Amino acid sequence: MDTKRRETLKSLLLAPLAAGAAASAGCAAGRQVNWTELPREYSYGRTEAERQRDRELFAESWFSEHELVTIAVLCDIILPSDHPNGGALDAGLPDFVEFIVKDRETLKLPVRGGIAWLDSYAIAEFGADFVNIDEAQRLAICDCIAWPDVEDPVLQPGIRFFSLMRDLTLTGYYTTGQGFRDLGYQGNVANVWDGVPAEVLARHGLQYEPEWLAKCVDQSRRDIIASWDDDMNLTS
Amino acid sequence: MSANEPYDAIVVGSGAGGGIATWRLAQAGLRVALVEAGPWYDPADDSQRTQFRYPWESPRRGASTRLRPFGDFNACIGGWELDGEPFTTAEGTDFMWWRARMLGGRTNHWGRISLRFGPLDFRRRDIDGLGDNWPIGYEDVKPYYDKVDKLVGVFGTNEGLPNDPDGFFLPPPKPRLHELYYIRGARRAGVPVYPARKSILTKRINNDRGVCVYCRQCDRACSLHADFSSSTVLIYPAVASGRVDVYTNTMVRKVDTGPDGSATGVSCIDRGSRQELRISGRSVVLAASACSSARILLNSISATHSAGLGNSSGHVGRYLHDSTGASRAAFLPELMDRDIYNEDGVGGMHVYTPWWLEDANLDFARGYHLEIGGGMGMPSYGFGFAANQYKEFLGERVGGYGNGLRDDVRRFYGSRLSIACRGESVPQYGNYCELDPDVVDEWGIPVLRFDYRWTEQEINQARHMQDTMEELLEASGGILLGGKPGPERQYGLTQPGEIIHEVGTTRMGDDPATSVTNRFGQLHDAGNVFVADAGTFVSQADKNPTWTIMALAWRSSDYIIDQMRQRNL
Ligand SMILES: Cc1cc2nc3c(=O)[nH]c(=O)nc-3n(C[C@H](O)[C@H](O)[C@H](O)COP(=O)(O)OP(=O)(O)OC[C@H]3O[C@@H](n4cnc5c(N)ncnc54)[C@H](O)[C@@H]3O)c2cc1C
Ligand code: SF4
Numbered sequence: 001m002d003t004k005r006r007e008t009l010k011s012l013l014l015a016p017l018a019a020g021a022a023a024s025a026g027c028a029a030g031r032q033v034n035w036t037e038l039p040r041e042y043s044y045g046r047t048e049a050e051r052q053r054d055r056e057l058f059a060e061s062w063f064s065e066h067e068l069v070t071i072a073v074l075c076d077i078i079l080p081s082d083h084p085n086g087g088a089l090d091a092g093l094p095d096f097v098e099f100i101v102k103d104r105e106t107l108k109l110p111v112r113g114g115i116a117w118l119d120s121y122a123i124a125e126f127g128a129d130f131v132n133i134d135e136a137q138r139l140a141i142c143d144c145i146a147w148p149d150v151e152d153p154v155l156q157p158g159i160r161f162f163s164l165m166r167d168l169t170l171t172g173y174y175t176t177g178q179g180f181r182d183l184g185y186q187g188n189v190a191n192v193w194d195g196v197p198a199e200v201l202a203r204h205g206l207q208y209e210p211e212w213l214a215k216c217v218d219q220s221r222r223d224i225i226a227s228w229d230d231d232m233n234l235t236s
Numbered sequence: 237m238s239a240n241e242p243y244d245a246i247v248v249g250s251g252a253g254g255g256i257a258t259w260r261l262a263q264a265g266l267r268v269a270l271v272e273a274g275p276w277y278d279p280a281d282d283s284q285r286t287q288f289r290y291p292w293e294s295p296r297r298g299a300s301t302r303l304r305p306f307g308d309f310n311a312c313i314g315g316w317e318l319d320g321e322p323f324t325t326a327e328g329t330d331f332m333w334w335r336a337r338m339l340g341g342r343t344n345h346w347g348r349i350s351l352r353f354g355p356l357d358f359r360r361r362d363i364d365g366l367g368d369n370w371p372i373g374y375e376d377v378k379p380y381y382d383k384v385d386k387l388v389g390v391f392g393t394n395e396g397l398p399n400d401p402d403g404f405f406l407p408p409p410k411p412r413l414h415e416l417y418y419i420r421g422a423r424r425a426g427v428p429v430y431p432a433r434k435s436i437l438t439k440r441i442n443n444d445r446g447v448c449v450y451c452r453q454c455d456r457a458c459s460l461h462a463d464f465s466s467s468t469v470l471i472y473p474a475v476a477s478g479r480v481d482v483y484t485n486t487m488v489r490k491v492d493t494g495p496d497g498s499a500t501g502v503s504c505i506d507r508g509s510r511q512e513l514r515i516s517g518r519s520v521v522l523a524a525s526a527c528s529s530a531r532i533l534l535n536s537i538s539a540t541h542s543a544g545l546g547n548s549s550g551h552v553g554r555y556l557h558d559s560t561g562a563s564r565a566a567f568l569p570e571l572m573d574r575d576i577y578n579e580d581g582v583g584g585m586h587v588y589t590p591w592w593l594e595d596a597n598l599d600f601a602r603g604y605h606l607e608i609g610g611g612m613g614m615p616s617y618g619f620g621f622a623a624n625q626y627k628e629f630l631g632e633r634v635g636g637y638g639n640g641l642r643d644d645v646r647r648f649y650g651s652r653l654s655i656a657c658r659g660e661s662v663p664q665y666g667n668y669c670e671l672d673p674d675v676v677d678e679w680g681i682p683v684l685r686f687d688y689r690w691t692e693q694e695i696n697q698a699r700h701m702q703d704t705m706e707e708l709l710e711a712s713g714g715i716l717l718g719g720k721p722g723p724e725r726q727y728g729l730t731q732p733g734e735i736i737h738e739v740g741t742t743r744m745g746d747d748p749a750t751s752v753t754n755r756f757g758q759l760h761d762a763g764n765v766f767v768a769d770a771g772t773f774v775s776q777a778d779k780n781p782t783w784t785i786m787a788l789a790w791r792s793s794d795y796i797i798d799q800m801r802q803r804n805l
Contacts, residue, residue: 044293045286047275047313050303054295078637085642099295100617147635163635170620170641175291175298179615182642183649186578188288188614190449193581195410200575206416215393215431217407217438222447225440228386228404232394236439 010037010095012069033072035088038095062102063112066131070115071097071165073131077142078169085182088169096172097165107164114161121158194219243269243481245796246502246517248488248532251341252782253768253789254523255466256384259474260793261521266800268480269515270471271504273487273524274313274337277344277467279457286311287456291616298616307616311345311457313338320678324685331686332733333527339484340467341525342736343782344457347584348434348464349607350390351779352381352787354399356594360775364601366662366693370774371746371755374401380787388464388786389441392433400590400779406439408432408586409450412579414610414653415587417568421712422589427704432588435464435783445469452613454583463583486513489681490536490545491520491765497540499765505679519764519796519805523789526771527556527669530741531684533752534671544671546742546752546759553670555663555740556686557776560604560694561730562721564705565654566714567626568610574650579612589708591778600696603778604659606708612650620645629715653714657701660778662693663740667732688732698727737781742771757792764805766792 011034040058063071072094081087101107119129122141126133130141144150145158146166173179195216201207227236244266247258258270279285286309291297294308301308305315314336325331336342355374361367378401384390385404394402408431411419422429436454440447445468446460454463461468474480485507492514494500501516522529530553536545546552584607591603624644627634672685702720709716721728745751748760757772759765768789770781777784799805 038295040295042293042295044289044309045282045284047303049319050301053301053303057295079641080639083639083642096295096297100297100299103296103301104299142637146637147633149633149635162637166623166635166637166641167621170623170645171297171615171617174615174620174645175617177290177292180290183615183646184576185612185615186576187580187612188290188451188453189578190288190451191578191580193409193450193579196413196416196579197575197577200413200577201416203575204413204416204570206413206420208410208416209419212419212431213410215407216410217391222439225442226389226406232402232404234405234407 010035012065012072033069033076033089035072035094036090036092038092057099057102060102062108063098066129067112067115068094068098069131070118071111073138074165075169075172077138078166079173086178088173091173091176091178093169093172097168100168100172110161110164114157114164117157117161192219192222242501242516242518243267244517244800245269245519245521246271246515247521247523247768248502249273249341249522249524249528249769250339250471250482251336251466251523251525251769252343252785253770254521255340255343255470256786256789257521257523257768257793258480259470260790261796262474262477262479264793264797266479266797268474269483269517270474270480271483271486271488271502271515272339273507274339274341274484276482276484277313277339279311279344279465279468280459280461285459287453287459288451291614296617299618306345306455309453309456309616311455312336312342321683322675322677323683324672324675326685326687329686329688330731331688332731333684333686333738334733334736335525335528339471339482340465343464343466345455346782347780348436348454349584349588349780350392350433350435350464350783351605352401352403353377353777353779353784354397354401356399357775357777357779360602366601367775368663368745371744376755377784377787377791380790381783383790384783384786388435388469389437390433390435390783391431391438393431395430397590399594403433405433406437406441409438409581411586412581412611413574414568414571414650415585415608417570417712418608418653418708419587421708421710425707425711427589427708428592429587429589432585434582434584436582437462438582444473448582450581452580452583483513483515487679487681488524488532489679490532491522493536493538493540493545493762495540497538498762507679518800519766521766521768521792521796522771523768526738526741526769526773527684529767529769529771530669531671531681533742535681541761545765546761548761549749549752551743551750551752553668553741554665555743556667556669556688556738557661557663557740558733559735559737559776559778559780560659560661560690560697561657561735562698562701562705562728563654563656564702564709564720564728565652565717566709566712567629567648567717568651568653568712568714569629570713571651571653573647574612576612576649580614581611585609598700600693600700601662602660602693602697604657604697604701605778606704607656607658609654609656610650610652624648626651652717653709653712655705655708657705658735658778658780659694659697659701660776662691663775664691669741686733690726690729690732695726695729698729702727737770737776739770739773739776739781742767743774744772745774756795757788758795766796768792
């Protein structure tokens with residue numbers, strides 16, 4: 001979705017794990033997490049069986065609100081929104097993660113279990129679940145689990161989970177319009193490829209071999225209907 | 237026409253072989269029924285189009301599903317598993333079977349690598365004493381390769397190579413940057429490299445089809461009809477002739493035969509209504525893919541053909557073989573921090589390396605070719621995974637979070653070079669498919685059971701592939717990724733079936749005791765039944781099979797036309 005930043009927003013309150021939704025109504029203003037809502041209708045050449053499958057996935061609810069909030073908070077840490085090209089929440093990451101986890105059975109357990117690990121670790125360290133500790137405490141935990149070279153056995157489940165969330169966040173972001181802009185991706189448009197730009201070749205100290213180049217398509221003649229002589233030489 | 241009036245020909249399956257047969261027979265004035273198990277398909281129809289879509293047009297961003305194993309935007313309806321249509325394997329067999337169920341079959345999403353077999357490929361037994369020679373040679377097929385080149389369009393170059401013949405080529409696209417690194421590496425290693433050969437129109441060949449606009453998405457099927465799909469290139473024009481009736485969503489269960497043992501038509505089931513249907517014809521051309529055609533024959537049991545149609549030799553299903561495969565990738569530090577421009581190019585590679593060690597003394601028979609991958613592709617699901625893993629090679633710390641990740645993603649974008657090898661296996665009588673007596677599909681047709689194991693030849697070949705890939709990737713300036721698979725993993729050799737080049741199940745030959753069809757794909761046991769897919773291959777060469785399927789299907793079609801003119805059919 002190449003929507004303007006947070007055109008339609010979804011927002012969820014950061015509620016304590018133990019408390020019900022009603023109890024969280026008292027949460028201080030500003031303790032909300034907002035993200036761009038992704039569409040729930042898609043049309044991209046599906047078969048009926050595929051449409052049915054997508055409908056079922058959208059109808060299925062898998063994550064609790066608490067889990068979704070935790071995902072949102074994590075994605076936001078991984079790719080924050082304080083950037084001209086927007087961040088994870090602008091790109092609707094929680095909706096994407098929710099969908100893809102439902103779609104890919106193998107992700108369900110690692111994400112659910114990862115969130116539970118994260119909460120238990122936060123409670124042990126700071127006395128509250130991950131979304132209800134303060135910003136500095138959250139970052140302190142991330143600093144422990146964001147680097148796969150850390151060998152502490154206690155942290156391994158957290159490290160695995162964080163790596164997974166980093167993968168999902170980056171993939172979810174770079175497959176949106178914001179991500180395309182951030183990367184500078186230029187393709188997926190009709191064009192006429194005529195080789196590596198000269199300045200790029202120069203920067204890499206490479207050249208096309210002249211004999212090779214001589215065999216390549218002359219793009220000024222691409223619309224002239226091909227014909228050959230009997231010796232297999234192209235004559236048009 | 238009335239349902240009872242027999243067609244001149246019934247073609248079963250609309251892929252590469254069925255497409256050529258349908259087109260050629262209709263062109264010659266025959267009335268043809270084309271029976272296809274899958275639905276009608278046109279990549280230009282917006283309700284089916286996946287080309288030129290952005291990843292965010294899919295809720296899963298192009299990730300694979302069970303229904304689209306090669307990604308959400310891939311043009312295959314079908315895949316490794318079909319609901320209601322299982323297959324089984326004998327103990328110790330890990331056969332993989334890819335089935336497309338759609339007009340055009342696998343040609344909608346195939347790689348478009350279009351290689352002629354060479355003169356040596358038809359007589360391998362003469363060279364290494366293994367397997368069997370074909371009953372025909374390159375000179376028999378060459379005129380048909382020529383015709384296919386001109387009708388369908390293929391880019392490539394005439395290099396005068398002894399076993400990779402020249403053709404009527406369109407000019408190839410210029411190499412991309414990573415391919416220039418590969419070319420340089422190959423030159424350093426003394427390994428040849430040439431422009432790829434692919435059935436993609438870099439130049440106009442007629443006014444019906446478009447010219448390539450370089451979106452790199454041939455696997456999504458081209459809405460401009462600028463790459464070869466049987467549907468867009470052969471079947472639409474054949475249907476436009478008015479002489480072809482297409483029966484889509486119609487699954488053939490068997491070929492019906494009369495008292496004299498010759499075919500009278502086919503029995504089918506309409507997949508939508510589950511109604512049984514009989515189509516009568518003066519001849520039947522099976523092109524349902526090598527294994528599916530074998531299955532239809534084996535299921536066509538009658539008083540005259542008690543072991544299945546065409547199976548008096550017991551050879552239907554035998555000699556099933558697939559290409560070998562192995563792959564490896566590297567990180568190219570020189571491609572870090574690239575200038576970003578549109579380098580999509582055509583779907584797949586612009587350069588390749590054909591087999592170059594024909595005369596070397598090696599511990600395996602036959603050869604393989606190298607397919608080159610890399611570049612700044614369009615992000616889709618999976619992009620950004622392990623985003624900064626290459627930092628390890630730079631002595632920097634992998635992992636982290638925050639806006640610095642953006643720099644990592646850009647820095648390593650397009651810095652990967654990969655090679656995939658595709659090689660020739662030695663066909664074995666003991667590698668086969670047969671009907672499983674215990675299991676039927678949802679149409680009541682007995683399913684196939686596969687029994688297939690690689691031999692030392694293929695395993696040794698895979699070891700050689702691994703050494704070659706390491707050498708070439710390093711010569712190209714790459715740092716190898718992942719480990720090098722050893723004997724415990726058969727050197728990374730793909731599973732039988734995984735390369736999706738199923739061939740050999742109804743092989744041709746002059747001796748009816750050891751082959752299923754004659755030189756024209758005509759059953760020894762029933763003169764009006766033909767096979768026009770890769771079932772007739774005696775051996776598969778280190779080339780992808782499709783160009784040969786099409787040349788042979790054309791040759792069989794000409795033979796049918798000729799035999800009908802002579803009233804022999
Ligand atoms: C991802 C991919 C990449 C590939 N890349 C290359 C490449 O680069 N170069 C190359 O040469 N080859 C390539 N191939 C292989 C190529 O696609 C096949 O060789 C070719 O399509 C085979 O043509 P065919 O006519 O035998 O069968 P198919 O194309 O498989 O068509 C068979 C058709 O028959 C129909 N059918 C099956 N059973 C029945 C039945 N009982 N009744 C009615 N209809 C039936 C099927 O629905 C299907 O449409 C690739 C394949 C895949 C999947
Ligand atoms: S790369 Fe060319 S031929 Fe292939 S799909 Fe794109 S426009 Fe069509």
